[in-house]
Amino acid sequence: MIALNETHDPARRSWAPGSNDPHGDFPIQNLPFGVFRSAGREARGGVAIGSSIFDLGAGLELGLFTSVAGSAARAASGSTLNALMALGTGAASALRARLSDLLREDGPERRHVEVLADRFLVPMAAAEMLLPVNVRNFTDFMTSSYHVLRVTGRPLDAPLPPVVCHMPVAYHSRASSVRVSGEAVRRPNGQFKQRDGAVQFGPSRALDFELEFGAFIAQGNELGSPIAIDAAPAHIFGYCLLNDWSARDIQSWESMLGPFLSKSLSTTISPWVVTAEALAPFHTPVHVPRPDWPETLPHLNSQQDRAEGGLDVELEVSLQTARMQETGEPAARVALTNVRYLCWSFAQMIAHHSSNGCNLQSGDLLASGTVSGPTDDTRGCLMEYTEPLRLPNGEMRRYLEDGDQVIFRGRARREGCAAIGFGECRAQVAPAPPGPGT
Numbered sequence: 001m002i003a004l005n006e007t008h009d010p011a012r013r014s015w016a017p018g019s020n021d022p023h024g025d026f027p028i029q030n031l032p033f034g035v036f037r038s039a040g041r042e043a044r045g046g047v048a049i050g051s052s053i054f055d056l057g058a059g060l061e062l063g064l065f066t067s068v069a070g071s072a073a074r075a076a077s078g079s080t081l082n083a084l085m086a087l088g089t090g091a092a093s094a095l096r097a098r099l100s101d102l103l104r105e106d107g108p109e110r111r112h113v114e115v116l117a118d119r120f121l122v123p124m125a126a127a128e129m130l131l132p133v134n135v136r137n138f139t140d141f142m143t144s145s146y147h148v149l150r151v152t153g154r155p156l157d158a159p160l161p162p163v164v165c166h167m168p169v170a171y172h173s174r175a176s177s178v179r180v181s182g183e184a185v186r187r188p189n190g191q192f193k194q195r196d197g198a199v200q201f202g203p204s205r206a207l208d209f210e211l212e213f214g215a216f217i218a219q220g221n222e223l224g225s226p227i228a229i230d231a232a233p234a235h236i237f238g239y240c241l242l243n244d245w246s247a248r249d250i251q252s253w254e255s256m257l258g259p260f261l262s263k264s265l266s267t268t269i270s271p272w273v274v275t276a277e278a279l280a281p282f283h284t285p286v287h288v289p290r291p292d293w294p295e296t297l298p299h300l301n302s303q304q305d306r307a308e309g310g311l312d313v314e315l316e317v318s319l320q321t322a323r324m325q326e327t328g329e330p331a332a333r334v335a336l337t338n339v340r341y342l343c344w345s346f347a348q349m350i351a352h353h354s355s356n357g358c359n360l361q362s363g364d365l366l367a368s369g370t371v372s373g374p375t376d377d378t379r380g381c382l383m384e385y386t387e388p389l390r391l392p393n394g395e396m397r398r399y400l401e402d403g404d405q406v407i408f409r410g411r412a413r414r415e416g417c418a419a420i421g422f423g424e425c426r427a428q429v430a431p432a433p434p435g436p437g438t
Helices: 056-061 067-076 082-086 089-103 110-115 145-151 162-166 229-235 248-254 303-308 322-327 346-354
Strands: 033-038 044-049 052-055 121-123 127-130 138-142 169-173 178-180 189-193 199-203 211-217 236-244 267-269 314-320 332-338 365-367 405-412 420-430
Touching (some): 044 089, 067 082, 067 089, 082 089, 138 346, 169 346, 189 248, 211 314, 211 346, 229 303, 229 346, 236 365, 236 405
Parallel strands (some): 138 365, 178 267
Antiparallel strands (some): 033 127, 052 121, 211 365, 236 267, 314 332
């Protein structure tokens, strides 16, 4: 696992605007990477600090980066972060350390650098966030035992399907429909079976969100060369929030082979990639959901991973209906859960994914599957509800309606550590497009 260093020091503060707000997402201990556009300029890479974005290209022009940090800044200054990810986690770590030194309020270069700040700091409010990575492959896992039991209609103390206890189940999903927060998701048309048995094509009547956590691959592996479980953490560049939209009626009809059109309609991710290094203080043991959990097979079994492979990151879902938006009512929180409830780690997901020799590539996106916990308020999708969701204004939701806006937020916090956030993962449901037979 990643060792803690001076960039994690909770006492370190920054001179950048908004960076010392205890409720903010982007203190100097975070420094996540993203891609943005502002003032008609082309897309370029940046780093979040407080209420600003550090324009890496501008920093290069000013001579603020040299050596390994300079190479990393050049790789991260383009229209995607893929080149930075391909350099491996060491390059990103060197750049993160340099940024931390430049931005810290007691840094030896503060007087020189702060004078130049208006040339490399861009207000977030003046920037448009873009998809940070050219996602070539997207794999969606199912790693919450609580989600598995609820969606199959069983009590939480019921036996689990054996496969869920022996490996992180997954399928290869559609990468081209991954979209960045803020972009609307269209209700899909599809084929589904009605209650009377008739098969119909038309707009889905059961559109759902799925609260997930995503990981981006740094350097991949050669085809035919599996990644060992203890080597897997070094292949994780960083993490994002992820909403893997699901059309449940289409899914239940088409899933003889597995989900297809019900899941490929769209996947929304947060624009900031929080590095694995930034989350180093928040590791936790991998969750064991029950005492009779079977022994893990050797290729997925690691003492270190069992002890430290989980992540303590709080995840929140809020819903704002069209009516709430019209009347100025704030979004209502409908779930609060935690990544630590997952029963398989991301290292195990990588080891399993590559165990047959499959080659992972820089920028590949792995999703955890719905992050649900053991209590009703930790349900990560509407499909897990046995009764319709009642909102504070009296509206009811069995599934999402047009105009509904779903907002995810994430925050890692622990005693003795600076809390860090992920920004928002937000999208509004747009009506289905007209289609043949609809």
